[in-house]
Amino acid sequence: MIPDVLVEYQSEIWVSIGETFVLVGFAILAALLVGLPIGTFLFLCRKGQLLENQFVFSSLNLIVNLIRSFPFLLLVIFIIPFTRFVMGTAIGTVAATLPMMIIAMAHYSRLVEQSLLDVPKGVMEAAVSMGASIKDIIFKFLYVEARSALVLSMTTSTISFISYSTIMGVVGGGGIGDFAIRYGYQQFRTDLMIYVIIIILVFVQFIQYAGITLARKIDKR
Amino acid sequence: MITLHNVSKQFESFEAIKNVSLSIKSGEIYGIIGASGAGKSTLIRMMNYIEKPDEGSVVIDGEALDQVKHKRIRHIRQSLAMVFQGYNLVGNKTVYDNVAVPLELSKVPRRDRAERVLESLRFVGLETLKNQYPGQLSGGQKQRVAIARALVNNPSVLLCDEPTSSLDPNTTAEVLEVLKRINERLGVTIVIVSHEMEVIKSLCQRVTVMADGKVYDTVENNPTGVHHMEHSAEGFVKRLRSGGDANDS
Numbered sequence: 198m199i200p201d202v203l204v205e206y207q208s209e210i211w212v213s214i215g216e217t218f219v220l221v222g223f224a225i226l227a228a229l230l231v232g233l234p235i236g237t238f239l240f241l242c243r244k245g246q247l248l249e250n251q252f253v254f255s256s257l258n259l260i261v262n263l264i265r266s267f268p269f270l271l272l273v274i275f276i277i278p279f280t281r282f283v284m285g286t287a288i289g290t291v292a293a294t295l296p297m298m299i300i301a302m303a304h305y306s307r308l309v310e311q312s313l314l315d316v317p318k319g320v321m322e323a324a325v326s327m328g329a330s331i332k333d334i335i336f337k338f339l340y341v342e343a344r345s346a347l348v349l350s351m352t353t354s355t356i357s358f359i360s361y362s363t364i365m366g367v368v369g370g371g372g373i374g375d376f377a378i379r380y381g382y383q384q385f386r387t388d389l390m391i392y393v394i395i396i397i398l399v400f401v402q403f404i405q406y407a408g409i410t411l412a413r414k415i416d417k418r
Numbered sequence: 419m420i421t422l423h424n425v426s427k428q429f430e431s432f433e434a435i436k437n438v439s440l441s442i443k444s445g446e447i448y449g450i451i452g453a454s455g456a457g458k459s460t461l462i463r464m465m466n467y468i469e470k471p472d473e474g475s476v477v478i479d480g481e482a483l484d485q486v487k488h489k490r491i492r493h494i495r496q497s498l499a500m501v502f503q504g505y506n507l508v509g510n511k512t513v514y515d516n517v518a519v520p521l522e523l524s525k526v527p528r529r530d531r532a533e534r535v536l537e538s539l540r541f542v543g544l545e546t547l548k549n550q551y552p553g554q555l556s557g558g559q560k561q562r563v564a565i566a567r568a569l570v571n572n573p574s575v576l577l578c579d580e581p582t583s584s585l586d587p588n589t590t591a592e593v594l595e596v597l598k599r600i601n602e603r604l605g606v607t608i609v610i611v612s613h614e615m616e617v618i619k620s621l622c623q624r625v626t627v628m629a630d631g632k633v634y635d636t637v638e639n640n641p642t643g644v645h646h647m648e649h650s651a652e653g654f655v656k657r658l659r660s661g662g663d664a665n666d667s
């Protein structure tokens with residue numbers, strides 16, 4: 198049932214999958230802990246919104262755009278000195294989580310901002326009219342109303358993070374993508390490469406399915 | 419009591435409200451009528467300071483809102499509940515949870531909420547729908563949920579901006595009946611904005627007629643007042659349309 202090559206390389210594959218989990222896991226964490234607040238803040242600073250602030254909005258918007266439009270491979274290399282400064286080293290899976298986290302924050306914050314734009318203006322207005330504080334408006338109205346969009350955005354982001362993680366081999370970050378390149382491509386084991394790609398595809402499909410299912414389940418509108 | 423003193427409001431270069439003064443007494447049902455774009459919504463939104471006037475002042479029970487801290491304004495808003503044309507319910511919350519929101523905001527302990535939420539829902543006749551989501555309700559039911567939500571914190575005033583404008587005549591009558599009962603039984607002051615004469619006539623004691631950002635007149639809801647409202651107000655609006663200044667008359 199399981200192809201021989203996979204059995205042969207199973208320990209390396211498991212280690213690679215573990216590294217991918219670390220890279221993507223930290224990216225998700227950064228997306229939730231930093232990207233979500235930044236995206237929310239971006240939304241609230243927009244014209245006509247509660248914390249309307251042209252200067253803050255434009256600045257944040259520019260930073261997010263810059264990070265997002267930077268070719269990721271070049272970003273990883275470009276920030277090596279910064280990575281070394283922050284993480285103590287620029288090489289290895291742990292160090293590689295830094296660029297992953299940076300792109301994750303920018304990526305998810307933009308999707309969060311877009312998701313919140315879909316919350317009806319009237320709901321925000323009702324919240325304000327009830328005397329809700331900003332914190333209440335965010336947690337009792339915005340996130341409640343946008344929750345399935347936020348889940349779908351997280352799904353999209355996670356899939357992008359997996360894709361981003363496949364190049365982390367350039368800084369010794371490892372991961373399943375790096376495995377495919379090193380063993381499948383560089384050692385001419387095309388079959389191995391194909392199997393790894395299938396593993397990734399199955400995994401992505403699963404995430405997509407889980408995300409859509411959850412989003413549907415929590416959408417009561 | 420709600421008093422507006424010479425309030426004005428501009429959007430970019432457009433004057434939406436021009437030097438309006440009016441005073442609403444505790445316990446009355448007060449109507450504001452006028453054509454689309456007259457400034458009715460802007461005016462009622464000034465009463466809870468969702469819209470801040472550029473000039474003039476808004477005084478609620480003796481407190482001038484431009485003199486108090488934002489936190490105090492948020493507190494005052496909890497006693498001036500608002501009802502909207504588009505209901506503005508949270509779609510992902512059940513009817514029960516929607517009505518409970520104002521109690522959460524004012525930090526009423528969870529164990530004390532249930533009784534008040536159910537009482538409020540009973541008042542609008544929707545207790546049985548408490549576990550439904552707004553998307554499963556008709557327009558009239560949604561508006562009654564919104565009214566229950568507005569009522570749950572025992573407000574002294576209900577500010578209603580076109581509460582029946584999205585409803586058919588039967589449902590409109592239902593909602594108006596609920597509003598009337600709120601005023602009679604609970605003594606809640608009601609301010610209602612509408613462009614429908616019938617709605618205003620069936621409910622209000624006093625009516626302000628607005629056109630082009632100005633108050634044309636404030637009349638009693640009696641035959642003389644209604645006659646005045648229907649005829650002169652119409653002329654007023656027409657004169658405005660043809661470019662004359664209504665203040666000259």
Ligand SMILES: Nc1ncnc2c1ncn2[C@@H]1O[C@H](COP(=O)(O)OP(=O)(O)OP(=O)(O)O)[C@@H](O)[C@H]1O
Pocket residue numbers: 429430432434452453454455456457458459460461613
């Ligand atoms: N936020 C805003 N920005 C720019 N213009 C606005 C804004 N709010 C209202 N206006 C303008 O001010 C005028 C009065 O608007 P308002 O909503 O108060 O009218 P209304 O009497 O409630 O009309 P309707 O019956 O259509 O609801 C309109 O011409 C409107 O276009």
Ligand SMILES: [Mg+2]
Pocket residue numbers: 458459460579580
């Ligand atoms: Mg209006």
